[in-house]
Amino acid sequence: MEDVRHVLQLITRRFGFLNKNCCSVGGVDVSLIQSHILYEIDRQHHPSMQQIAETLGMDITTFSRQVQSLIRKKLVKKSPSDQDRRVYILELTTEGKFVAAAIEQQVQDYLTQIFFHMNEFEKETVIRSLKLLNASMEKTGVCCS
Amino acid sequence: MEDVRHVLQLITRRFGFLNKNCCSVGGVDVSLIQSHILYEIDRQHHPSMQQIAETLGMDITTFSRQVQSLIRKKLVKKSPSDQDRRVYILELTTEGKFVAAAIEQQVQDYLTQIFFHMNEFEKETVIRSLKLLNASMEKTGVCCS
DNA sequence: GACTTTACTTGCAAATTGCAAGTATAAGAT
């Protein structure tokens, strides 16, 4: 139990490294945080700025500027909502989707490699455990909608 | 399998948030990265600068300055090695140990909370799974000695 | 003893941060 922190720290670090290295696609470079933003915009259906900033636990002003940067790179599109014109709806451009997919592919390749060292039973156990852990973390409600 | 990335992303994020919030001890504030530095100096026995920077995957120059900052806060001590006077040996000061321990305590409390939602069997399975996952990640050798 | 490598630091310019203060729209109160 004492070493759970350490193991989690290592897993987190390794997973973070992965993302860090995988953020250059074609001519475009995106930072780690930007890749997370792309990822979340892709996942959530036409989210607002707030939603993504909240999900990622970022300060909204920092987020605002990151989005500006992604718009400059033509990876993200921002349009005012019809229902409430204070809010802006985010979506990926075609190129944004392409970059997100390329990153996704690299992550999946890495995950495949990792699970390659396990047999089917281990693999399933690990995946189930991760989900359970995540669910437990959610219950304690430290963060992240 | 497709959602493993997402689950890992969430776990990572939640675990990162935890650390982010837990870095004010007594009068002293340390950033997330600094808390990781303290943690690793504590773990490794009289490590050099390189070693910690490498472990954390940080640029050595950035690391150098972070250490300077921790020394200013009197949490870390740096002394030239006897064997090789180019290298500096790092260790925590008494206060540094105190801060590291306080952070450790907060993390452990959080982990206890998380596992509180599981029965003994689940708990053991999850811990075993995390170790297995970490070992598999290590085999693919993306990072982190 | 001259060259190379290694461990670490500093200069600098760019990027990233958060707070305070701003604009603009929406919702609620009278």
Place this chain on the structure above:
DNA sequence: ATCTTATACTTGCAATTTGCAAGTAAAGTC
């Protein structure tokens, strides 16, 4: 209807953090 308050987002600014290039100083190599 309008006055106030709340919400969604942006901008100014000053502080921090970053990485590269160039530095120092000590080992190691030939």
